[in-house]
Amino acid sequence: MGCERRVVYDFVNVINGEATLNQALIKDKHSDHLYVLAASQTRDKEALTQDGVERVLRELAGMDFEFIVCDSPAGIETGAMMAMHFADEAVVVTNPEVSSVRDSDRILGMLGSKTMRAIQGQEPIKEHLLITRYNPNRVQEGQMLSLEDIQDILRIPLIGVIPESEDVLQASNQGVPAVLLEKSDVAEAYKDVVDRFLGKDIPLRFTEAVKPGLLQRVFGRR
């Protein structure tokens, strides 16, 4: 998110009472209504406690934020469990790769059994599938799992497909959210995801194979 130089206090500081939530919240440079609460980069994720996470989330909810987005660390460990525990909705991000789809399946199992809503027998967490790094040309050539394959296996509603693109690394290198890139398929695809999350019904884009042009063939595909 490009705010690394502005982090003074993080999530663990707030949980331990070393800083107030207001001190730790960082206003985003790009978006007026977005605030970032950094996860601790120094202490390991075991420093998070379920009670502490709940307390901070309740305080955030009391501050009239419309959405609280908990970014889960990659992989299946305590950090991910903490991020999902109090969720109302979950966006499960998966790549068209065996290991990624497999982990997503395990996460879905946990969403349905280990989270607060599951334990208290409330209405289950609303699950969305987001497929990233999707390359329709490779899918057409039979070199990549198709979105139908992935949906077939995970069986939750699809909220979007993000095409594989060099733009993502470029954006990440600069600390710019990919959704803010100009003239990028990735940004468009992410905007579609947001619209769908907010309830709009819009068709998928960038999921059909495109034939490479003559020049691209001559000079080799990227």
Place this chain on the structure above:
Amino acid sequence: MSLLSFLIGEKKKTASVAKERLQIILAHERSGKSAHQPDYLPDLQRDLIAVLSKYVNINPGDIKVNLERQDNLEVLEVKIELPDAR
């Protein structure tokens, strides 16, 4: 296309292999989850045998207790095989 792909060297179609691998892995993992039984099942089985053997001459191996999860529903399955009536 075929000549072109021959010249470039066509890559193997691996997506179907990936899907197959996933299905095997997940079938294994998902069944592993349901095999995780609560602790009271062996006790329950022992008690059931004790009660039933008061009335019927029953073999301890003839009672099977199993807990299954179907979506949000848990089904406790108790299977009792009665000995042949002679």
